[in-house]
Amino acid sequence: MLGIDAAAGAASLVGAAQAEARSQPGKDPGLSLVEHLLTERLGCSRPAPGLIAVGVLYLVGDNLDAKNFLLDIEDVSDLSGLTQRLAVHAPEPRDAARAGAFVRFLLDAYGAATLQDFARALRPGAPVGQVCLDTTGKSLAMIELQWSETLSHEPPMRGVLPFMRWTAGLLRPYRFHSTMLVVGILIQTLYAAFMPLWLHQLFDDGITPHNAGVIWRTLAYLIGGFLVTASAGLAIDFSVSALGPRAMGDVRRQVFDKLLLLSSRTLNRFKSGDIVSIFSTDMFIVENAVVRSVAGIVGKVFLMLGSIVTAVDLDWRMALATVSLLAIAFWAPRQVARFAVKAAYDRKVEDGKFAGFIKETAQLLPVIRTLDIGEHRRGLFNEQADTIYKTSYRQYLMGELTSRATVFCISAAQLGIIGLGAALSLTGTVSGGVVVAYIGLLLAIGGSAGGIASLLPTAIQAVGSWQRIESLLARPADAPDAERAAEPDLPLSRVAFQDVSFSYTGERLNLDDITLETQVPRRVALVGPSGSGKSTVINLLSRNYDALKGTILLNNTDIRDVDNRTLRALMAVVNQDTTLFEGSIRYNIGIGRLGATDAEIEQAARDAEIHDFITTLPNGYDTEVGEGGKLLSGGQRQRIVIARALLHDPQILLLDEATSALDAEAEAAINETLAKISSKRMMFSVTHRLNSCPDMDMICVFREGRLVEQGTHEELLALHGVYAGMWEKQADISIDSSGQDVDISVERLRKIPLFASVPQEDLEGIRHMLRVEEVPADTVLTVEGTTTGRFYILARGMVESSVLLGDGTSLTMEILEVGDFFGEFALLEGVPNPTTCRTRLPCMLLSLSRQDLRHVADLHRTADEQSELEKEIVATLDRRLDAKLEELIGRRLASKQRGAAPRATADAAGPSV
Numbered sequence: 001m002l003g004i005d006a007a008a009g010a011a012s013l014v015g016a017a018q019a020e021a022r023s024q025p026g027k028d029p030g031l032s033l034v035e036h037l038l039t040e041r042l043g044c045s046r047p048a049p050g051l052i053a054v055g056v057l058y059l060v061g062d063n064l065d066a067k068n069f070l071l072d073i074e075d076v077s078d079l080s081g082l083t084q085r086l087a088v089h090a091p092e093p094r095d096a097a098r099a100g101a102f103v104r105f106l107l108d109a110y111g112a113a114t115l116q117d118f119a120r121a122l123r124p125g126a127p128v129g130q131v132c133l134d135t136t137g138k139s140l141a142m143i144e145l146q147w148s149e150t151l152s153h154e155p156p157m158r159g160v161l162p163f164m165r166w167t168a169g170l171l172r173p174y175r176f177h178s179t180m181l182v183v184g185i186l187i188q189t190l191y192a193a194f195m196p197l198w199l200h201q202l203f204d205d206g207i208t209p210h211n212a213g214v215i216w217r218t219l220a221y222l223i224g225g226f227l228v229t230a231s232a233g234l235a236i237d238f239s240v241s242a243l244g245p246r247a248m249g250d251v252r253r254q255v256f257d258k259l260l261l262l263s264s265r266t267l268n269r270f271k272s273g274d275i276v277s278i279f280s281t282d283m284f285i286v287e288n289a290v291v292r293s294v295a296g297i298v299g300k301v302f303l304m305l306g307s308i309v310t311a312v313d314l315d316w317r318m319a320l321a322t323v324s325l326l327a328i329a330f331w332a333p334r335q336v337a338r339f340a341v342k343a344a345y346d347r348k349v350e351d352g353k354f355a356g357f358i359k360e361t362a363q364l365l366p367v368i369r370t371l372d373i374g375e376h377r378r379g380l381f382n383e384q385a386d387t388i389y390k391t392s393y394r395q396y397l398m399g400e401l402t403s404r405a406t407v408f409c410i411s412a413a414q415l416g417i418i419g420l421g422a423a424l425s426l427t428g429t430v431s432g433g434v435v436v437a438y439i440g441l442l443l444a445i446g447g448s449a450g451g452i453a454s455l456l457p458t459a460i461q462a463v464g465s466w467q468r469i470e471s472l473l474a475r476p477a478d479a480p481d482a483e484r485a486a487e488p489d490l491p492l493s494r495v496a497f498q499d500v501s502f503s504y505t506g507e508r509l510n511l512d513d514i515t516l517e518t519q520v521p522r523r524v525a526l527v528g529p530s531g532s533g534k535s536t537v538i539n540l541l542s543r544n545y546d547a548l549k550g551t552i553l554l555n556n557t558d559i560r561d562v563d564n565r566t567l568r569a570l571m572a573v574v575n576q577d578t579t580l581f582e583g584s585i586r587y588n589i590g591i592g593r594l595g596a597t598d599a600e601i602e603q604a605a606r607d608a609e610i611h612d613f614i615t616t617l618p619n620g621y622d623t624e625v626g627e628g629g630k631l632l633s634g635g636q637r638q639r640i641v642i643a644r645a646l647l648h649d650p651q652i653l654l655l656d657e658a659t660s661a662l663d664a665e666a667e668a669a670i671n672e673t674l675a676k677i678s679s680k681r682m683m684f685s686v687t688h689r690l691n692s693c694p695d696m697d698m699i700c701v702f703r704e705g706r707l708v709e710q711g712t713h714e715e716l717l718a719l720h721g722v723y724a725g726m727w728e729k730q731a732d733i734s735i736d737s738s739g740q741d742v743d744i745s746v747e748r749l750r751k752i753p754l755f756a757s758v759p760q761e762d763l764e765g766i767r768h769m770l771r772v773e774e775v776p777a778d779t780v781l782t783v784e785g786t787t788t789g790r791f792y793i794l795a796r797g798m799v800e801s802s803v804l805l806g807d808g809t810s811l812t813m814e815i816l817e818v819g820d821f822f823g824e825f826a827l828l829e830g831v832p833n834p835t836t837c838r839t840r841l842p843c844m845l846l847s848l849s850r851q852d853l854r855h856v857a858d859l860h861r862t863a864d865e866q867s868e869l870e871k872e873i874v875a876t877l878d879r880r881l882d883a884k885l886e887e888l889i890g891r892r893l894a895s896k897q898r899g900a901a902p903r904a905t906a907d908a909a910g911p912s913v
Ligand SMILES: Nc1ncnc2c1ncn2[C@@H]1O[C@H](COP(=O)(O)OP(=O)(O)OP(=O)(O)O)[C@@H](O)[C@H]1O
Pocket: 268, 504, 505, 510, 528, 529, 530, 531, 532, 533, 534, 535, 536, 537, 686, 904, 905, 906
């Protein structure tokens, strides 16, 4: 694993380890051996680094994959402490597991060479953070985060018995019904236990000696017992019907409460269909098992136990044989049951993925149609359906095999016992009555076993579902309240970021050492290319995530010390997602402050400038908004969200592209409203369009996670840096106040390389030829490999350019923003578009076709002159095409090397296509 030549000098290493074991009797000889290997073969310092030695030993000695689940976030959050403990003490079992998991992580994520470097660098006294930096290039916090992201979050596979124990725990609070259930089962058990004894009595003391008294008395017992048992059966039916739904109601509540406490980081780990399918399919399957299987299995087990007691009473030798054979008969199928439980769990996981896939397909149907990737999606569907088929096949087969194996083993045991009884009766050691009673007993046992076997597949299926419910319940509530719930002295006068760094996955820093300070009331714009970290600042301020390093202060209080309720009262977030809750408009605004009066709700609606619209609706504030608010327009929904935020009356308003999902007209109107309502409070506003920036008190410019510039509009323009460049790109493209017309200056056109050398009068012509287009989100504008389309300049919104990879997935090449342009290849005869461009947000565009361009040239030029113009344009395009193709090939290669995972590129907002 570490590239050590094990054979070389192995004897001397073993000798040294043995000598050490003799001199330090408490020490694990295996650990000594690994320490000697590390120090003498890899040049690690003495004493050998405990972390790596213990980790390697644990890894080779244990199946870590099976134990990894035992570790949770806290276990991986103190690598320094772990290293120190393992350097001086004999390892605790949990620390040994941690070390093993860490070595596994380093090996998987960075390879054996880095693990060796890490081991060598772990010298006594060397800070672990420095070792991490020197060998992996990542800080200690990043390594811990990356490590925690790799932890398996699946609970250990468990079987039917733990599931039954869990069910018993669920039923315990319901005393009346549980008691009724237990009493019912006991009565059935007693009857089953006594029946063979009565049969024995009937045969040996009644029928054989012709004793009518005994016969009638025993028949009376049997009939009475039968009637009582039938009533007990009814009691069982009533109690399980009440207990199952009640117990599952409790589980639903628990899971829902847990859901509310999960952080965004944890929620990101779930597939979109998972949570819904846990609440729907998994809960149903478990409930079904609680009602139908669990009580049944318990009842049958009791019956078998009762029968065994009777068996002892009848003949102890046969009873001993019965118990031994039954033990074997139940043990053997357990081996199959383990596979059955795993198969049931796998099936549930696949169901969750499948539900997510269907949901995604339904949501993205317009995109699928416009991209014409129906066939590709069908291929993915077939793959998923195939996987579902395979996992279901395994699930059913294993379930049925478990049941069949149980029946088979029990039947074999029965035959064995009958054979023993017959043999003993030949020797005269047992009477005929005992053998008859035993046959009755075995019928009862066989019936119970058969019953258990038929209930097992349902129970096994439920174990898979239970594991998934448990895996959600077992997640730590990682959005906990602050331990020292401190109150920042209100009102708020200051918000500060001090050396704040953050990463979502531990792979790279998404915010890198951000320091900024601002006073209330102040309006702050967060600008920068797509993926530069603007929304992440909002995520940290609203405490959706906590910083990896550094502090965010509200006045002088660390945001992590402020309890969630106070924090939520201080802030409101409005982002581009305008999905509403199903219910009335009143409800959707009112949840901004529960308990608000109707007058307050109406005032908030007035401030958000939606009151007049609401009063025109037949049901006014009681109008139902439909699922997700789909009965209202995007602009109306956004105003309702703003009204909700205003009702909340926050001191800090966080706006994250609040208007970018709206059309330009609605954006213009809502921006006016936002400008009014933000004047009295602090506002952080993420924006791509810079036209609002001149009015802001402070502008923070982000690039690749770093805060590269901050100041007022004028200060930043004077810097001639990133902001000035962005401003220049956007400044001469204006949208009129109605949001319906776009204008671009000739000077701005000239800055596009394509038009750099076009004569002034032609540029004027081109400017007038440009067509204004308003395009909704998810519209495909150019398609890779085709020669149709137009040349576009982006005046508003965002466009994603991507290429299709060999495996059918698409790779994002660039995110184009206001001022960027694309599709110039459409201006050339026969040159196919190298990428597909699709709008991510509603866009306003200026566009030009090849015919338009030719027409412009025709107006003023002779054929020769026109061809000169075309030649210049062709030459510019050729240069850009070459550059584009080179970049494309490079990215495709890189993506293949990374396993071709399609994802938006972080630094995607470079120059336009
Ligand atoms: N939940 C997440 N998990 C992993 N990475 C994420 C997550 N959210 C954002 N990122 C990554 O973090 C980086 C910063 O994202 P962020 O959303 O803050 O950028 P942004 O500047 O707001 O971009 P945009 O303008 O496109 O909204 C990006 O590279 C993005 O891919």
